[in-house]
Amino acid sequence: MDSTSHLTESDHVAGQYASTDNLRTRRSVWGPGPEGVSPVDVLRTLVLSSRPRRVIEIGCGTGQFARSILDQEPNIDYVATDLSPAMVEAARALGVTAEVASSDVLPFGDGTCDGAVAAWMLYHVPDLDGTLRELRRVLRDGGTLHVATNGREHLSGLLREAGGEPLVTQFMSENAAEVLGRHFEHVAQRDVETRATFADHAAASAYLATFSPELAQSLPHFEGPRTYAGHTAVLSAH
Numbered sequence: 001m002d003s004t005s006h007l008t009e010s011d012h013v014a015g016q017y018a019s020t021d022n023l024r025t026r027r028s029v030w031g032p033g034p035e036g037v038s039p040v041d042v043l044r045t046l047v048l049s050s051r052p053r054r055v056i057e058i059g060c061g062t063g064q065f066a067r068s069i070l071d072q073e074p075n076i077d078y079v080a081t082d083l084s085p086a087m088v089e090a091a092r093a094l095g096v097t098a099e100v101a102s103s104d105v106l107p108f109g110d111g112t113c114d115g116a117v118a119a120w121m122l123y124h125v126p127d128l129d130g131t132l133r134e135l136r137r138v139l140r141d142g143g144t145l146h147v148a149t150n151g152r153e154h155l156s157g158l159l160r161e162a163g164g165e166p167l168v169t170q171f172m173s174e175n176a177a178e179v180l181g182r183h184f185e186h187v188a189q190r191d192v193e194t195r196a197t198f199a200d201h202a203a204a205s206a207y208l209a210t211f212s213p214e215l216a217q218s219l220p221h222f223e224g225p226r227t228y229a230g231h232t233a234v235l236s237a238h
C-alpha cells in the first residue's frame, strides 16, 4: 500500500468526515494567493457564468459553496450531496437542499442537470471513473462539470518541515485534465496559487493533526505566524 492510498479507503474517509470539525479547521486557514483570487471564487464564477438551472454537487461538505451560489442566484435548483450525514446536516442548516449520496450512485435521472460540482473530493472516491461516468450520465448534453483539486506541491512547505512528503493523489492538478478527458470532450484548467496562514505553531500543528497526528507531533517549533503556498486547480469539462 502506498503512503496515500488511505485517501480513498472508505473507513478512513468516513472517519475523517464523520463530523465537520476536520474540514472546518482546514478550510479556515486558506486565503487568496499572489493573484488575489481564491480557487473557490474562481470555481463560483465558472458555475454562475454557465447560467445553469439545475446543479448537482457531490461531496458538498458543509454546504458553504452551495450557499454562496444560491446567495447570488436563488433561482438555481441546486442539490448538494455528500456521503457523510454530518455534512448533509450542516448543509441543510445553511438552507441548502442536501441529500446523503455516494458519488458513484446519484439519485438523479439521465441528462437532468445542467451543471455539476465536485470540489476537493475526487481524490477520495474509490472508483474515480465510476463517479465520472455517473456525473456524465446525470448531465444533459452540453452540461458542464466544474471541479477543484490540489496539486502535488500543495502545502508541501509545511509537510516537508514536519518530515512528511508532498501528497500524491489519484486526482491532482498534474493529471486532472487527462482523467476528465477520459469522459468529457472539452476540458479547461486554471491553476490557482493560494496561501495558508497559521497564527502560530499550535495552529499549524492542529491543521496537520486533522489528517496526520504523526506529522502534527513532528513539526519543529516556530515562533509567530507562518504562511505557506498552496497549489490548486479549477477545471471545467463538457
Ligand SMILES: C[S@@+](CC[C@H](N)C(=O)[O-])C[C@H]1O[C@@H](n2cnc3c(N)ncnc32)[C@H](O)[C@@H]1O
Pocket (backbone or CB within 6 Å): 013, 017, 023, 027, 058, 059, 060, 061, 062, 065, 081, 082, 083, 084, 087, 101, 102, 103, 104, 118, 119, 120, 121, 124, 125, 126
Ligand atoms: C475535502 S472535503 C471537501 C468538501 C467541500 N466540497 C469543500 O470544498 O469544502 C471532501 C468531502 O467529500 C465527501 N466524500 C468523500 N467521498 C465521497 C463519496 N464517495 N461520495 C460522496 N461524497 C464523498 C466527504 O464526506 C467530504 O465532505
